[in-house]
Amino acid sequence: MSISGKQTINIGLPNESTGSDPIRTAFVKTQLNFDNLFANASPFNTFNAGEGISVSNTASSVTIVNTGVTNVIAGTNIVVSQANGNVTISATSGGSGGGTVTRVGLQSADTNRLTVVGGPNIVSSGTFTIDLAASGAIAGSYNNPNVTIDTYGRVTSIANGAIAGTVTSVGLTPGTGVQISGGPITTNGSITVTNTGVVRVNAGQGIAVSSGNGNVTISTTSSGGTVTSVGISSSQLTVSGSPVVGTGVINVDLPASATFAGTVSAANISASGRVLLSGSEDLAASAAANLLVTASHFTTTTAETATLAAGTAGQIKTFMMFGDGGDMVITVTNAGWKSSGTGTMTFNTIGQGCSLQYVNSKWFCIGNNGVTFA
Numbered sequence: 001m002s003i004s005g006k007q008t009i010n011i012g013l014p015n016e017s018t019g020s021d022p023i024r025t026a027f028v029k030t031q032l033n034f035d036n037l038f039a040n041a042s043p044f045n046t047f048n049a050g051e052g053i054s055v056s057n058t059a060s061s062v063t064i065v066n067t068g069v070t071n072v073i074a075g076t077n078i079v080v081s082q083a084n085g086n087v088t089i090s091a092t093s094g095g096s097g098g099g100t101v102t103r104v105g106l107q108s109a110d111t112n113r114l115t116v117v118g119g120p121n122i123v124s125s126g127t128f129t130i131d132l133a134a135s136g137a138i139a140g141s142y143n144n145p146n147v148t149i150d151t152y153g154r155v156t157s158i159a160n161g162a163i164a165g166t167v168t169s170v171g172l173t174p175g176t177g178v179q180i181s182g183g184p185i186t187t188n189g190s191i192t193v194t195n196t197g198v199v200r201v202n203a204g205q206g207i208a209v210s211s212g213n214g215n216v217t218i219s220t221t222s223s224g225g226t227v228t229s230v231g232i233s234s235s236q237l238t239v240s241g242s243p244v245v246g247t248g249v250i251n252v253d254l255p256a257s258a259t260f261a262g263t264v265s266a267a268n269i270s271a272s273g274r275v276l277l278s279g280s281e282d283l284a285a286s287a288a289a290n291l292l293v294t295a296s297h298f299t300t301t302t303a304e305t306a307t308l309a310a311g312t313a314g315q316i317k318t319f320m321m322f323g324d325g326g327d328m329v330i331t332v333t334n335a336g337w338k339s340s341g342t343g344t345m346t347f348n349t350i351g352q353g354c355s356l357q358y359v360n361s362k363w364f365c366i367g368n369n370g371v372t373f374a
Contacts, residue, residue, distance in 0.1 A: 007032045106130070113152060205247070289317065289330070298347075299323030308332045311358030319345065319371075320353030332356075336364035337373050346372040 007029035011020055021029070049055040052068020072087050074080040079090045105121035106128050108114040117129040137155045148157040170191075171184030177197020182190050201216050203209040210217045231243025232250050236258045241250045269275070279293035285304035289296045291311055295318045298306070303326040310333045311317065321328060328347040335343025336359070345354065347370075355367035365373060 005032075005036045007036075113154070283319075289319075291315070291317070294318060295320070297322045298328055299325070300328050301325040304328050306330045308356075308363065310334050310361070311363065313358060313361075315358040316355060316366075317358075317363070318353065318355045319347070321347040321350055324348070324350040332363050334358075334362045335373075336362040344374045346374070348372075 047055045054065045054067050056063045072080050077092045081088045103121045103123040106116045108116050115131050115133050135154045135156045137158045142160050144161045144163050146159050146161040150156050169184045169186045172180045174180040179194040179196045181192045201209050208219045208221050229243045229245045232239050238253045238255050277294040280295035281290045281293050283296040283298040289308045297320050299322045330345045332343050352370040354371040356363045357366050
């Protein structure tokens with residue numbers, strides 16, 4: 001703030017009295033300045049902010065700001081006036097203003113329908129508790145209930161009732177093998193269901209049929225597998241009537257001419273014609289005789305050798321020299337003309353031959369034309 005009445009002390013040049021106030025005059029002015037300062041100083045050194053007020057200060061000033069209500073605006077049916085710092089708020093007539101009600105109360109028209117607690121009158125403040133009165137019906141779940149409702153929509157009684165359906169029409173939808181007639185029924189009548197599929201199961205050969213509780217059981221009367229078809233095929237035999245899927249006869253016969261690979265076994269073979277042993281080989285030098293053919297023939301160009309392995313019981317094997325260019329010596333395993341071990345057969349002239357049969361695990365000579373056995 002500004003302070004008036006300041007006294008100026010005149011000061012001349014250094015170390016000179018010219019232009020300077022005398023010492024007494026200078027101190028008088030100093031005393032007056034101090035008196036003036038203390039006379040204008042504020043007796044307050046602390047500013048406290050009240051409600052709605054904020055205070056801040058710097059080295060040179062103190063700032064007081066209103067942080068509360070800064071303006072009062074009149075709303076609907078309200079008049080605001082102010083004078084000398086006072087604000088007056090008044091309600092105008094109309095709307096919800098201007099009433100003179102001093103107490104409020106609630107009263108039930110029928111305590112059997114509605115109950116009120118907190119009355120009969122509230123003159124300043126309080127709470128009313130309003131609730132429905134018990135109707136007499138017991139809370140719970142009911143099946144097909146019989147219900148009584150009063151004019152106010154309240155359930156006054158309830159009880160379980162007899163089950164009564166609301167079906168107005170009954171019909172059947174046919175499936176495969178089923179025929180329906182007489183439906184749907186809307187009041188009363190009969191629906192006829194006819195089986196148009198399988199009506200009877202008959203047991204055939206090897207089959208048993210039994211039934212009980214609507215179930216039909218089909219079983220085979222013979223034990224064993226579940227073969228449904230039997231057939232015969234052959235590359236050498238003549239077959240007719242194959243396959244058989246139910247009943248029938250398969251005929252098997254020998255063809256007019258047949259060739260068999262492998263071994264054919266029989267107790268006795270009776271032939272009205274010729275029995276031809278057509279299998280043969282040209283036995284090469286240093287080779288092993290083929291046990292799968294009966295006859296082995298050879299033509300030598302110089303001295304040659306060959307071998308014969310052990311055979312099969314009853315097997316017949318024949319050898320013959322077709323051309324002579326040198327001796328053929330065949331070494332025979334399990335030779336019957338030896339007490340044990342191997343033996344030899346020597347062919348030295350065209351036309352020589354022999355027949356062997358394998359008996360009791362040995363080769364025995366059963367026919368000979370000039371062959372030397374050793």
